[in-house]
Amino acid sequence: MTYTLVTLFLVGIILLFWLYKLMCNCFCRSFCIWKSQKNGTIVPKEATILSINTIKSGKRPLLELLLVFENFSGYPIQRKIRVWDSKPLLNRFHPDDKIPIGLNTAKRPRDPVFLALGACSISFAVVLLCCLKIIVYVTGCYILMGETLKRIWESPDFYESVFKESEMLEIFLILLGVALLVHFLLKKIGLLETGRTRSQNWDLLYHGKGTMAQIKGQKDTGTKIQGRRIVQVDYVFTDERGQIFEGADKTTEHLEKVSFIENDTLEIMYLPDNPFVSRLTENLESPDISKYTNTVFHIVMFLFSSILIGLFCHYIFG
Incomplete structure (x- = not known):
């Protein structure tokens, strides 16, 4: 058995x-x-709409709003949220308009921003x-x-x-091996973040402060994605107390672009309570790659489950 x-x-x-x-x-x-x-655990905030993009038209269009608002440290950051416009005839959303949002701190390290037009009801x-x-x-x-x-x-x-x-166990072992290999590759090139890294990025974005950092040097990592190379940038910056700290982060640049030179400046964010923790602002405000990897994972898992359950039903009822 x-x-x-x-x-x-x-x-x-x-x-x-x-x-x-x-x-x-x-x-x-x-x-x-x-x-x-x-x-x-919800902190109310006021955000300004920078741009509006219609993802899906219809009676209840799906809109993507690019917002700018102050984080918990008073530093302006940009985030995108998607909302279903249940009352499109009222034309409620315009660029430069102020709208109420909420930051749900209980969702750390996931995206805590949501549109807060009133008390939530079930x-x-x-x-x-x-x-x-x-x-x-x-x-x-x-x-x-x-x-x-x-x-x-x-x-x-x-x-x-x-x-x-049956081939069920063989298919399971093959897919498991492929999943482990893809997980290793994504982690190796830095597209897959650990839970600790995501929590740290969340703290930097929503509790951090921003400043301009001077580049000390850069190193090509040898990894290329969609015609762009990934480079590691070393930088120095001064915190709000005037103390100098060093940091390093990865960024992408076009292959034909001239490399960064010393004394170039880039915007970074750091934790006021621990300035040794810092990252480039562009990496924090860019879309979370984990959302895409999570979507791909569920699609693959659904196909994998459908195949196995289909084979199982064939063996039992066929």
Whole structure:
């Protein structure tokens, strides 16, 4: 029964993984801001709209707003947020307009910025829809696993031989190896951040102060992405108390561009309580690459799950 148990364990892990994601997608989005408001972890701010980009048109267009506002240290930073405009006829958003936003500190190290047009309320219709989704999913899993266990119980030797000759475990091991290799490569070239790095970047962006730093030197890392090379820049800067600190960070530049020279200046941000921690502002305000890697991960995981569950159903019911 070894192959049967391993296969059932693998299928169970996949079904539980998507149940967890479904519950997070439904209930966390509905209750997160409401719970944070009750706990007092939301800090109100006023932001200025720099530009508006329509991502999707329709009765409720999806807009991307580029905002500038002061962080917790009073330093102006820029962030992008996406909002569904439920009342497009009112034409509520214009460049240079002031809008209320909130910073949810409980979401550290994720993006804490959201549009705060009023007190957050929980929609009964949304909660009901989420419950229906979960009930349907759990019912489907119960029927699938119930019928599977019934058939395996009636013919254990037959299904043991079927799972032994199946390609499910080979596909799982291949995809696992590819995932580990991609994870290693992304981490090696600096596109995949650890949890500690993301938390540090969050602190720099929302609690840090900015200043201009002088370049001491640079070093080519040998890595190129989309016609741009990644270089490490060493710099020095003076904090608000007049003390001099050194730092280093990576940035990208075009292959044909002349390299940085000493005494060139770049904008950096540092922690007032610990100026030894600093980064280039462009790296902090640029879109978080983890969002894209997370999206790719879920797409690959969905395809991987569909293939394995499809093969599993074929072996059981085919």
